[in-house]
Amino acid sequence: MSTYEPVIGLEVHVQLKTESKIFCACSTEFGREPNENTCPVCLGLPGSLPVLNERALELAIKVGLALNCQVSPRIKFDRKNYFYPDLPKAYQISQYDMPVSSKGYLMVVGAGFKPAPTPPHPSLSPSEGERAKVRGRRIGITRAHLEEDAGKLLHEGIKDGSWVDYNRAGVALLEIVSEPDLRSPEEAFQYLVSLKAILQYLGVSDCDMEKGSLRCDANVSVRTRGDAPFGTKVEIKNMNSFKAVQKALAYEIKRQSEALESGEKIIQETRLWNESKGETLSMRSKEYAHDYRYFPEPDLVPFSVTNTRIDEIKKSLPELPQVRLERFQKQYGLSEYDAYVLVSEKSLADYFEASASEKVSPKMLSNWIQSELLALLNLKKVLIQESPVKPKDLAELIRLIENNTISGKMAKDVLPEMFEGGKSAEAIVREKGLVQVTDTRLLEEIAERVIQANPKVADEVKSGKAQAIGFLVGQVMKETQGKANPRMINEILSKKLALSTRGKA
Ligand code: ADP
Ligand code: ZN
Ligand code: MG
Numbered sequence: 145m146s147t148y149e150p151v152i153g154l155e156v157h158v159q160l161k162t163e164s165k166i167f168c169a170c171s172t173e174f175g176r177e178p179n180e181n182t183c184p185v186c187l188g189l190p191g192s193l194p195v196l197n198e199r200a201l202e203l204a205i206k207v208g209l210a211l212n213c214q215v216s217p218r219i220k221f222d223r224k225n226y227f228y229p230d231l232p233k234a235y236q237i238s239q240y241d242m243p244v245s246s247k248g249y250l251m252v253v254g255a256g257f258k259p260a261p262t263p264p265h266p267s268l269s270p271s272e273g274e275r276a277k278v279r280g281r282r283i284g285i286t287r288a289h290l291e292e293d294a295g296k297l298l299h300e301g302i303k304d305g306s307w308v309d310y311n312r313a314g315v316a317l318l319e320i321v322s323e324p325d326l327r328s329p330e331e332a333f334q335y336l337v338s339l340k341a342i343l344q345y346l347g348v349s350d351c352d353m354e355k356g357s358l359r360c361d362a363n364v365s366v367r368t369r370g371d372a373p374f375g376t377k378v379e380i381k382n383m384n385s386f387k388a389v390q391k392a393l394a395y396e397i398k399r400q401s402e403a404l405e406s407g408e409k410i411i412q413e414t415r416l417w418n419e420s421k422g423e424t425l426s427m428r429s430k431e432y433a434h435d436y437r438y439f440p441e442p443d444l445v446p447f448s449v450t451n452t453r454i455d456e457i458k459k460s461l462p463e464l465p466q467v468r469l470e471r472f473q474k475q476y477g478l479s480e481y482d483a484y485v486l487v488s489e490k491s492l493a494d495y496f497e498a499s500a501s502e503k504v505s506p507k508m509l510s511n512w513i514q515s516e517l518l519a520l521l522n523l524k525k526v527l528i529q530e531s532p533v534k535p536k537d538l539a540e541l542i543r544l545i546e547n548n549t550i551s552g553k554m555a556k557d558v559l560p561e562m563f564e565g566g567k568s569a570e571a572i573v574r575e576k577g578l579v580q581v582t583d584t585r586l587l588e589e590i591a592e593r594v595i596q597a598n599p600k601v602a603d604e605v606k607s608g609k610a611q612a613i614g615f616l617v618g619q620v621m622k623e624t625q626g627k628a629n630p631r632m633i634n635e636i637l638s639k640k641l642a643l644s645t646r647g648k649a
Contacts, residue, residue: 148401149369151377152326152362152393153286156339158318158349159293159357160203166292166316167194167237167444174355178298178309186292186314188233193443196221200316201244203348204290205449205457207318208245210342210464211285215245215454220446221290224436229308230295238319240438242446243289250322251466252331252338253280253484283335284323293317312356318348324363324374329393336360336386337488341465344490353384360389365410366400375400376410380424382417392417396424468493476506485514491529502539509542516556520563533562541569551629553621554578581628584636587620590628591636594619605641613637 165172168185184192201219208215222240295313299306320339326332340351340358350357360383365375380396383389395417400410415424440446463471465487472483472493486493496513500506517538521528541558544550550558550573558572565572573579581587594616595602604612613634620633 146401147369148366148397148404150327150329150364150366150393150397151324151374152329152332152364153324153377154322154326154332154335154389155361155363156320156322156336157293157359157361158207158320158343158351160200160316160318161347161349162197162199162203162316164197165314166197166200166290167314168192170314172315174357176311178307179311181311182313186232187310194237194441196444197316200290201449202457203316203346204244204288204318205454206346206461207320207343207348208248208288209454209458210346210461211245211248211250211288211320213245213248213285213288215449216242217448217451217454218242218446219244219449221441221444222438223441224291224438226434226436228294229306230297230313232295232310232313236292236294237441237444238291238438239289243287244318245285245289246287248285248288249282250285250335250338250342251280252283252335253466253469281325281331283325286321286323288318288320291317291319324365324377329390329397332362332393333386333390336389338465340386341488341490345462345464345468347462353386360386362389362393362396364393364396364400366397366404375404376412378410378412378424379414380417381414381427384419388417388419391422392424395422399424465490476500476510478506478510482507482510482514486510489528491527495528495531495535498535499539502536502543504539504542505546508545509539512538512542512559516559520560524563531563532566533559537562537568544569544573548629549573550578551627553626553630578627581624584632587624587628587632588636588640590620590623591616591633591640594623595637595640602641605637613641 159172160166162172164170165181165186168183170181170183170186173181185194196219205215220239220242221237223235224238224240225235227234293312293315295308295310297306297308322335326335343349343351343358352358362380362383363377364380365377367373367375378396378400380392383392396415403410411429413429414427416427417424469480469483469487472478472487473480476483478486486496492513496506496509499509499513517528517531517533520526520533521531526532538559541555541562545552545555554573555569558569558578561567561572562569567575598616598619601612601615605616616637617630617633620637621628621630
């Protein structure tokens with residue numbers, strides 16, 4: 145075990161899904177012509193005045209409540225001054241000493257899992273080997289405050305200078321700051337997955353990192369393992385996926401540990417993650433740190449939010465991932481792990497529930513969604529909400545396995561056809577004559593033949609090497625062109641070789 149222990153705190157910026165910007169009526173629609181969504185307010189023209197978008201405040205309070213925060217009864221905005229061309233007013237309206245929400249926490253479920261790869265479901269399908277028991281850890285939320293987003297500078301492909309697009313300037317942002325409670329890059333990854341799930345359940349944001357509606361800066365220091373005080377932190381920016389956050393943290397922890405090991409001191413600085421090089425590079429040290437000269441925004445008068453309003457918003461909260469996770473275990477008898485995987489992505493959990501309402505085995509359903517269906521969706525780059533195989537269709541396929549019409553193996557061939565051709569499971573099974581051989585007499589005959597033809601393997605099985613039976617099952621399957629029921633073959637062979645049946649295919 146390394147002598148150094150990482151200490152991590154994350155700052156997440158999330159764009160709130162409001163139709164208009166936070167202080168003006170401009171549209172927030174993504175992908176419009178550059179500077180189409182602008183007006184005197186978000187361009188910072190003299191004489192214009194901001195007006196708070198009530199919906200942005202409502203969404204911010206929703207997040208605060210879902211993160212178990214105290215919601216401030218008093219709403220106040222401040223100016224954060226800095227000069228950069230993406231900020232037309234040369235200050236950002238933000239919140240300094242009175243954030244909408246503070247002092248909350250988030251249960252990070254699955255802290256301890258290794259994260260998993262590839263869109264469209266980046267949080268899903270850790271390999272079998274990683275199916276450790278789900279654990280939860282409570283991570284403190286320091287604060288969540290409202291602010292306006294900045295514009296975007298465009299440098300690429302432009303000779304002589306840069307261009308600026310102010311469509312994003314003034315879009316409502318919520319900055320969610322965690323306590324330095326995270327202790328590994330994996331845990332940071334899981335924190336992000338859990339946070340994103342909550343935001344998606346609340347419906348407050350697209351959470352699309354590619355479009356920049358979710359962005360994360362990571363703060364990390366290392367200290368001697370145990371109770372030593374925190375070390376000097378470094379802030380890392382420029383990661384554009386949760387995976388990248390994890391990789392950048394791992395790189396940085398190694399860099400800092402090695403530096404300390406060789407007697408160097410860590411300096412407080414901001415570093416940029418370079419994805420292609422896989423390393424962090426210094427951007428600016430604390431010496432050049434900004435003095436933001438915060439002061440109360442004089443154009444927006446502080447005001448109060450009544451308890452009645454906060455209670456109303458509380459009542460409107462949907463079922464959140466943590467609660468759904470527990471319900472999935474109770475209601476469907478799923479393992480904590482399976483429930484966790486389904487629940488982490490709202491669309492996946494919704495699909496599962498829609499399919500489970502067709503009264504098929506939830507466990508089987510969960511397996512089919514997590515393995516076969518997700519594999520197909522990933523391969524074809526289709527989101528589960530747009531799956532051509534609807535929840536009802538998948539349930540129909542599973543019912544055919546349950547009532548022994550087809551084997552699981554056959555079903556694996558049927559599913560891609562359903563996906564491609566839009567035909568029902570039953571129609572494909574009928575067309576292909578895929579009906580399972582369940583004639584016991586016939587199977588017994590074939591099993592006998594296979595045993596005679598493979599005396600060595602049969603002896604191995606008899607002498608206790610139970611796994612060897614798999615080969616014989618495979619041979620029977622082959623003889624029936626894959627149409628036999630593997631569980632039946634297993635039972636027949638076991639009986640013939642006087643083994644106790646294992647009940648497993
Ligand atoms: P700053 O004033 O530099 O913005 P903050 O105290 O506001 O620093 O913390 C910013 C983020 O850094 C928070 O997410 C916090 O949890 C994290 N953080 C603070 N101190 C440390 C530390 N020593 N090591 C790692 N992360 C830290
Ligand atoms: Zn505007
Ligand atoms: Mg700070």
